[in-house]
Amino acid sequence: MRVAIVENTRITHHGQVGVALHEAAALIDLYKPWSGQPLPQSVDADALVVFGGEQAATDDHTHPYLPDLARLMADYTAMDRPVLGICLGSQLLARAFGGENHIGTAPEFGWVDVSLTEAGRADPVLSAVPDRFPIFQWHSDTFTLPQGALHLAASPGARNQAFRIGRATYGTQFHFEASRSVVRDWVQSFPETIERMLPGWAERHDHEAATRGIEADAHGLALARAWVGLI
Numbered sequence: 001m002r003v004a005i006v007e008n009t010r011i012t013h014h015g016q017v018g019v020a021l022h023e024a025a026a027l028i029d030l031y032k033p034w035s036g037q038p039l040p041q042s043v044d045a046d047a048l049v050v051f052g053g054e055q056a057a058t059d060d061h062t063h064p065y066l067p068d069l070a071r072l073m074a075d076y077t078a079m080d081r082p083v084l085g086i087c088l089g090s091q092l093l094a095r096a097f098g099g100e101n102h103i104g105t106a107p108e109f110g111w112v113d114v115s116l117t118e119a120g121r122a123d124p125v126l127s128a129v130p131d132r133f134p135i136f137q138w139h140s141d142t143f144t145l146p147q148g149a150l151h152l153a154a155s156p157g158a159r160n161q162a163f164r165i166g167r168a169t170y171g172t173q174f175h176f177e178a179s180r181s182v183v184r185d186w187v188q189s190f191p192e193t194i195e196r197m198l199p200g201w202a203e204r205h206d207h208e209a210a211t212r213g214i215e216a217d218a219h220g221l222a223l224a225r226a227w228v229g230l231i
Contacts, residue, residue: 001025001026001027003029004031004049005028005048006051006069007030009054011185014177015220016177016179017228020224034053043076045081046231047076047081047230048076049085050084051089057070057091070095073096074096076169082168084227087138087173091171098147100144102141103141104141105142106139106140107139109137109201111208112155114135115132115153120152123150124226128225129223130219134212134215135176135216137157138175138178138186153172176219178216180216183205184209
């Protein structure tokens with residue numbers, strides 16, 4: 001299989017998604033449009049992954065490729081090729097199908113409990129995790145669900161944590177790719193940003209990683225493997 005991956009910022013970890021793709025011997029086409037690299041003009045891979053970034057899904061003035069990326073996600077969906085949007089990727093996916101982006105209204109950071117909806121418990125991907133599970137969050141924005149999307153998961157801070165469109169197009173607000181190793185690198189790379197996001201969290205990081213982080217790693221890999229299994 002061949003999978004197109006879109007990175008939206010300078011430091012992007014593929015994390016548990018990368019592990020699952022490696023296990024499946026996937027070939028990767030990597031795109032970095034934030035650096036000026038053009039996006040593909042058509043659907044030419046078996047699946048599409050869109051990772052997060054510090055920009056908002058509506059920041060067309062600073063990241064003019066965002067409308068094209070949203071259209072590309074819709075094009076893959078129209079051809080029944082699996083799509084995965086994580087954090088910013090989920091917000092762009094919602095935008096692509098008519099959802100509204102709400103900026104700065106739902107900040108969450110750290111390992112947060114997410115609960116499945118009834119649809120989530122029956123979903124081929126989300127059913128790979130328990131009804132309630134810890135997973136890593138790092139976002140301030142949220143979105144409304146597009147018409148026809150299945151609502152799969154929620155948290156106290158942001159109702160729309162996961163949704164599905166069609167057979168295999170998924171958006172997750174939470175960072176299930178973020179293993180403990182990824183989070184540790186974020187702590188080292190973005191200390192000031194994290195301190196502004198949740199003061200004092202860096203001091204609690206080691207304890208949380210040794211408890212909730214271990215559980216979240218297993219759930220993240222289970223979700224990644226389940227989505228890759230749809231390709």
